[in-house]
Amino acid sequence: MRNGVPCLRETLKKRLKKAAKAVVQSEGLLEAKSQRLFSPVWRDRRYRWINLMDSDGTLVGKRPVVGMSGSASESPVELTIGVLIQSEFTTSGTKPNPLGKAAISEAPLGVWVDLKGGTRVRLDRADIRFVLPEPASPAKRAQFKTASMNVLNAAETFADCEVLIVRKGINCDALSRSIKGRVRRWLKGVGRPMRVKAGHTRPHVR
Secondary structure (H helix, E strand, C coil), X not given: CECCECHHHCCHHHHHHHHHHHHHHHHCCEXXXXXXXXXXXXXXXXXXXXXXXXXXXXXXXXXXXXXXXCCXXXXXXXXXXXXXXXXXXXXXXXXXXXXXHHCHHHCCCCEEEEECCCCEEEECEEEEEEEEEECCCHHHHHHHHHHHHHHHHHHHHCCCEEEEEEECCCCHHHHHHHHXXXXXXXXXXXXXXXXXXXXXXXXXXX
């Protein structure tokens, strides 16, 4: 409940933000200050920050790099791993929108995020998770078919993109569990994060 409004009646974007926050708290992840993503660019003879886009949920974790024979670092090294959640349906009626989101990790100088405490960090690896609500209304099926095809095409064009299809009325708790089930291995382990190759993704339906 929020101000007397059931979570179920909130928009998917609001539910995604709350679900992502629940995952951050339950998994002990780093907390982003905002959902805005940045990158440096060379402009007017100096590097300047630009806003790349806003996500609908930003999950950030640290993964240690373990040394092998003859390659160990003298000091501990950690990679900063990110999962960027994007809600898709009304914004995916045309091909360019999801394609641009899927390509964000291709930015030459990386994707950066502000953490609580004021630190701006670069994501060493960024996974894009498209969340697409499947409508119950037959009137929305044609729109869903177009959106889902555009999102799947984008996810199969670039590496480390996946599509999670959920019920349109999914509640916050179920949404949080679905997201956690798909991203925990990427952010924390046990086991290595699975790299999704371009052209090899499949939508996961929850």
